[in-house]
Structures are given as C-alpha cells and as structure tokens.
Amino acid sequence: MDKQVFDLIAAEEARQREGLELIPSENYVSRPVLTALGSVFTNKYSEGYPGKRYYGGQVNTDKLEQLTIDRAKKLFGADHANVQPHSGAQANMAVYNAWCEPGDTILGMDLGHGGHLTHGSPVTQAAQVYNFVRYKTLPSGEIDYAEVEKLATEHQPKILLVGYSAYSQIPDFERLAAIGQKVGALLMADMAHVAGLIAGGAHPNPLQFGFQVMTTTTHKTLRGPRGGLILSMGTVSNPWKKPEKTIENIPTLIDRSVFPGTQGGPLMNTIAAKAVSFYEAARPEFAEYAQQVVKNAAILAAEFDKKGYKLVAGGTENHLILIDMMASRGIDGGVAQEVLDEVGLTTNKNAIPDDSLPPATPSGLRLGSPAVTSRGMKEPEMVKIADLIDQAITNRENPAKLAEIHVKVRDLTAKFPLPSDL
Ligand SMILES: *Cc1c(COP(=O)(O)O)cnc(C)c1O
Numbered sequence: 001m002d003k004q005v006f007d008l009i010a011a012e013e014a015r016q017r018e019g020l021e022l023i024p025s026e027n028y029v030s031r032p033v034l035t036a037l038g039s040v041f042t043n044k045y046s047e048g049y050p051g052k053r054y055y056g057g058q059v060n061t062d063k064l065e066q067l068t069i070d071r072a073k074k075l076f077g078a079d080h081a082n083v084q085p086h087s088g089a090q091a092n093m094a095v096y097n098a099w100c101e102p103g104d105t106i107l108g109m110d111l112g113h114g115g116h117l118t119h120g121s122p123v124t125q126a127a128q129v130y131n132f133v134r135y136k137t138l139p140s141g142e143i144d145y146a147e148v149e150k151l152a153t154e155h156q157p158k159i160l161l162v163g164y165s166a167y168s169q170i171p172d173f174e175r176l177a178a179i180g181q182k183v184g185a186l187l188m189a190d191m192a193h194v195a196g197l198i199a200g201g202a203h204p205n206p207l208q209f210g211f212q213v214m215t216t217t218t219h220k221t222l223r224g225p226r227g228g229l230i231l232s233m234g235t236v237s238n239p240w241k242k243p244e245k246t247i248e249n250i251p252t253l254i255d256r257s258v259f260p261g262t263q264g265g266p267l268m269n270t271i272a273a274k275a276v277s278f279y280e281a282a283r284p285e286f287a288e289y290a291q292q293v294v295k296n297a298a299i300l301a302a303e304f305d306k307k308g309y310k311l312v313a314g315g316t317e318n319h320l321i322l323i324d325m326m327a328s329r330g331i332d333g334g335v336a337q338e339v340l341d342e343v344g345l346t347t348n349k350n351a352i353p354d355d356s357l358p359p360a361t362p363s364g365l366r367l368g369s370p371a372v373t374s375r376g377m378k379e380p381e382m383v384k385i386a387d388l389i390d391q392a393i394t395n396r397e398n399p400a401k402l403a404e405i406h407v408k409v410r411d412l413t414a415k416f417p418l419p420s421d422l
Helices: 003-018 031-037 059-076 088-099 145-155 173-182 195-199 247-262 268-281 284-306 325-329 333-342 370-374 379-394 399-414
Strands: 080-082 105-109 131-135 159-162 186-190 213-217 228-232 320-324 348-350 364-368
Touching: 003 399, 031 268, 059 080, 059 195, 059 228, 059 268, 080 247, 088 159, 088 186, 088 213, 088 228, 088 247, 105 145, 131 145, 145 173, 159 173, 173 186, 195 284, 228 247, 268 284, 284 320, 284 370, 284 379, 320 325, 325 333, 325 364, 325 379, 333 348, 333 364, 333 379, 333 399, 370 379, 379 399
Parallel strands: 105 131, 105 159, 159 186, 186 213
Antiparallel strands: 080 228, 213 228, 320 364, 348 364
C-alpha cells in the first residue's frame, strides 16, 4: 500500500545484504526476532508490571513479560531483570534516577576515552541533573585504575560506572569493584557493547564481581531488537510501595524508576522480541558465536598490525578495534569512513584518547566483528576484510580501483546470507 516506505525498506535490506557491516554496535537479528517485533503485541498498553497493571486485558502480556524477565535473569545470573527500558540510554537514566538525588556525583569514563554519551557528556540532560566526574585511559590504552581510585576517594561518588563504547580491553572488574566498595558507591556496569559476549561466556560478567547493577542494550552483540535491559542484585518487593533507598532494595527502586519514573507504557512487541533473543542467546550455538566474534576481532587486529596500522591499546580482547588512522595513514577517521562507505564497508569514525582533532573529524576509525560473524564469517574472511579496507584506504583517490574493491565486497557478501534469510 505505502510504496514509498516499502521501497525504502527494500533498499535498506539490499544495503545490509550487499555491504559488510563493521560498526561494532550493530548486528543482524534472526527471522524469529523480526517476527516477534512485528507482532500484534504492539497494540497493547501494559503500564505497570506482571500482575500489577493499570489496564485490563493483560492475560498474555503478563505471561510474556514474566517469561522475558526469567530468561534475562537466567542468562546473566541476576536476581532481577527489568525488560522495559526503550533503549540503553533510558536504562542508564532509570538507574541514575533510582539511586541518585539531583546534584549527586557519578564517576564514569570520559567520552573521549571510550565512555558513552549517557555517562555524563555535557550535551545530555543527565549532565544537568547529576555531577559527573570522569576518569580516563592511560597512554597504553588501559583504564587508569590509579586515577579511578584517586577520583573515587576525592569525590565519594554515589555510583561508580564501568562500561564503554570504544574500549577494546577487558576491564579489571575485581579491582574496580574494590575501589567502589571502599567509597560505598553503587557498582554499575553498562555492558551495552559486550552483553552478547557475556551471555556467550566470552567475556567476564561484572555481576560475578560484586557489581549490583548491569545495564545493557539488547541490539548490539546480544543480537536482539533495539532496546534496553537492567539487571540487578538484591531483593524484589512490591514496586507500588516506595522502598527505602538501600542497596538491598535496588531491584524495586529500579522498577519504580523505569515506570512510572522515566517511561510510560512498555513496548510489548519489543519485549516479545527480547524474549526470543534471550532464548537464542542461551543456546550452545550462541556461545560458539560469541567465541567466534572475539576470535574474528583478534584476527582483524593482527592483520591491521601486520599492515602497519596503529591500534589503540595495541590490539583487542573483545569484539572491537580502534585504529589511529591519522598516525597510521595520515588521514582522519571521517575521510576513512567515507572512502569505505563508497565500497560497501560500513565503519565509524571515532575519537581516540586525547584526540588532537575535533569530534567531527577525529583521528580514529572504530570497527568490529559482531555483524559479519552473525553472517557466518570466520578467520579467512577476516583476513580478506582487513585487506579490502587497506586497499580502499590506499587507493582512496583512484575511482576505478575503488569500483573494483566494491565488486569484491559484493562477491564476498553474496556467499554469506543474512541471519534473517535463514
Ligand atoms: C550503545 C550504548 C548505550 C546507549 O544505547 P541506546 O540504545 O543507543 O540508547 C549506552 N551505553 C553504552 C556503553 C553504549 O555503548
């Protein structure tokens, strides 16, 4: 009926099919996840929580949300799960609002060093409400743990926030938990990028190191629909009664903060799709996937290293790598991103720690393995991808050569169907 939107969906599907998706925060969902997302659950208003709703007609939504909660708890070993946040940003806002009063201090990673916008970037609303103090990475690319400890002691934050968008190493959760415990901060891990690796056993789970709250997106490595999730440790009680602000009551404080604190009705179709993705993530195939994501990223890093590219932190321990393009090839990340876009290789420009260039044209290029691994690509394809990227960068002023590279990208993607095709 609506030809304009139909054509745009078809064009986007072709773009996703024919290109190589290397943005580390993106992925491809399965057909069952898409089906649940497009289901009639989108028609239902379900403000509240299972068994405690505002409207009638909740016979199926109550069962669905409880099933989703139970699957999330089991997948991450949490006492409680709130599956309603509309996005990762909403999940983080709800936790800040659950635990902090306006003006309270939150200690998180600097955006320019791999932190996320929602961790206190001055352009966000949260930064107007709370006092964000930021730690950084060392020139080696590692978190500056000594600085975290110094800032925590000095500022006595209400929340110590761990978790990043452009950090290629595994944080020392034990050390960070000890710092937070020493100053009595709530230990919060934002695992938006690596939740799928955690679910698949390819990355440590912060909840096993004393962290009390873990937020995540569901659409990155976790390979679910676009959305948020909050896991927590503590006792769950009736969300209708305002509990005392104690660590033990964190699950209830979070439920009240999501609804009615910061959101209205949950997106029940998205919750259905989250449930399907948690089912998929609990299967042995997903553990294999998570291991392969890490292996593939390591191959990409090793190949770029061989070709003389300079990687932030020298390599990767997870799914992403950050290349210092300026130091490697004398071009900024924006120029690199554009050249790669021309040949069907999708990446993103990104600041490197203490970048001397502005955010619109930063020194770095961020890329990762989650989406191409979802298409079934393994070590040999990673070697090819690193080569295609290098060829495109090297021949960036040679249109004929770029056209040839684009054909090679299409040839490669033609052999690997999208998960939603299977
Ligand atoms: C992606 C991301 C978010 C935000 O998720 P949205 O769904 O885009 O709001 C939050 N924190 C981190 C660390 C992220 O990488």
